[in-house]
Amino acid sequence: MTLQDGLSKQAYAKAKNIIPGGVNSPVRALKSVGRDPIFIDRGQGSYIWDIDGNRYLDYVGSWGPLIVGHAHPEVLEAIHKTAEKGTGFGAPTELETELAQEVLHAYPGMDMVRMVNSGTEATMSALRLARGVTGREKIVKFEGCYHGHSDSLLIKAGSGALTLGVPTSPGVPASTASATIVAQFNDIEALEDIFTRDGRNIAAVILEPVAGNMGVVLPEPGFLQKVREITKHHGSILIFDEVMTGFRVSYGGAQAKYEIEPDLTCLGKIIGGGLPVGAYGGKREIMEQISPSGSVYQAGTLSGNPLAMASGLATLRLLQRPGTYEELERKTTNLAQGLKSIAQELDFPIWVNGIGAMFSAFFTDQKVKDYRRACTSDVELFAKFFRGMLERGIYLAPSQFEAVFLSTAHSNNDIEFTLEQARAVLKSIC
Numbered sequence: 001m002t003l004q005d006g007l008s009k010q011a012y013a014k015a016k017n018i019i020p021g022g023v024n025s026p027v028r029a030l031k032s033v034g035r036d037p038i039f040i041d042r043g044q045g046s047y048i049w050d051i052d053g054n055r056y057l058d059y060v061g062s063w064g065p066l067i068v069g070h071a072h073p074e075v076l077e078a079i080h081k082t083a084e085k086g087t088g089f090g091a092p093t094e095l096e097t098e099l100a101q102e103v104l105h106a107y108p109g110m111d112m113v114r115m116v117n118s119g120t121e122a123t124m125s126a127l128r129l130a131r132g133v134t135g136r137e138k139i140v141k142f143e144g145c146y147h148g149h150s151d152s153l154l155i156k157a158g159s160g161a162l163t164l165g166v167p168t169s170p171g172v173p174a175s176t177a178s179a180t181i182v183a184q185f186n187d188i189e190a191l192e193d194i195f196t197r198d199g200r201n202i203a204a205v206i207l208e209p210v211a212g213n214m215g216v217v218l219p220e221p222g223f224l225q226k227v228r229e230i231t232k233h234h235g236s237i238l239i240f241d242e243v244m245t246g247f248r249v250s251y252g253g254a255q256a257k258y259e260i261e262p263d264l265t266c267l268g269k270i271i272g273g274g275l276p277v278g279a280y281g282g283k284r285e286i287m288e289q290i291s292p293s294g295s296v297y298q299a300g301t302l303s304g305n306p307l308a309m310a311s312g313l314a315t316l317r318l319l320q321r322p323g324t325y326e327e328l329e330r331k332t333t334n335l336a337q338g339l340k341s342i343a344q345e346l347d348f349p350i351w352v353n354g355i356g357a358m359f360s361a362f363f364t365d366q367k368v369k370d371y372r373r374a375c376t377s378d379v380e381l382f383a384k385f386f387r388g389m390l391e392r393g394i395y396l397a398p399s400q401f402e403a404v405f406l407s408t409a410h411s412n413n414d415i416e417f418t419l420e421q422a423r424a425v426l427k428s429i430c
């Protein structure tokens with residue numbers, strides 16, 4: 001089979017000339033799976049259509065936000081109704097308080113929340129706040145966790161035994177990198193060592209409590225508790241980046257699932273229901289340090305935009321329907337376990353991690369509990385799998401190191417169809 005993609009090819013050629021790489025976010029270029037991007041025309045429920053007219057069952061969901069599916073009528077209605085009254089004022093609206101209330105209700109560890117426009121902005125602002133409150137400069141992040149593209153967080157582990165960070169991008173100052181210490185996910189002894197050495201200089205530890213940006217990696221039993229204890233003991237702020245996991249691994253995120261209360265939480269993706277929203281929140285005494293009630297500066301022309309608030313609110317209300325998460329989890333498990341059995345049957349190496357409405361199937365025989373293990377995956381095999389699935393009408397995230405996202409729009413038939421196609425694709429690349 002070959003995909004009809006003449007119009008996508010033309011659109012890409014045109015875009016490439018005037019947009020770097022032809023895309024506004026790198027992963028969309030599909031480089032890591034060795035093909036050109038496809039340009040999307042529209043979406044409905046669990047499906048998207050490209051401009052050549054091909055239909056795909058979509059497991060990306062705009063990278064997570066579309067947990068109720070594409071173009072949900074209730075979300076669209078909320079956006080329309082709000083837009084008719086104007087698209088933004090740069091002055092407070094009651095919609096902002098309403099969404100804040102819903103968020104605080106779902107995350108009891110938060111007393112206050114500030115809306116921003118992206119996940120990147122949320123984590124960047126949370127770090128500034130942590131540094132402002134503690135008067136310390138260093139931060140700890142974990143290898144393989146992604147927190148957006150701000151300078152302090154585009155850092156990976158350097159070589160050797162030392163955990164000094166090195167930039168993952170040109171343009172990140174060495175001085176910024178040197179304030180970021182990189183630890184290994186699920187390695188609590190390493191974190192203890194870092195704190196023994198440098199604890200009184202560490203403003204914050206930031207992590208994805210369930211990692212989703214090295215593929216899905218779950219915290220080992222006790223890991224998050226230990227991180228909580230260590231940060232508390234040393235007076236450092238614990239930041240949970242739940243931009244992906246918030247309202248996805250459960251309504252209350254990973255912190256509800258694992259019963260750990262961080263000092264600050266970052267949200268994004270689902271709380272905007274497909275429109276650009278991020279948020280960070282936490283304990284009152286910390287959050288009141290933000291301008292204008294406090295002196296740590298952070299602002300945004302479009303922050304709390306009414307259309308985005310309306311879209312987020314409509315999405316959260318849909319998610320509050322009884323049984324929603326049980327249903328999401330059941331379908332996710334069926335798909336994840338189905339894939340696993342098919343791969344095992346056909347003798348492909350496979351390791352599956354999943355929780356709530358997200359999972360990853362790694363093409364490796366190692367237990368994936370950190371970034372180094374994730375990197376043992378066969379990315380060539382994944383690229384073949386991805387291209388085969390695309391040809392057969394399944395749109396997966398174009399990287400081994402991304403999650404598969406389900407939505408309430410995915411039906412049992414969708415799951416079955418996906419498994420049939422996966423079997424055919426894996427057979428063809430045996």
Ligand SMILES: *Cc1c(COP(=O)(O)O)cnc(C)c1O
Nearest residue numbers: 118119120146147148241243244
């Ligand atoms: C997507 C993501 C971000 C970045 O959010 P943007 O809206 O793309 O800036 C940050 N942290 C995590 C965990 C994410 O998944």
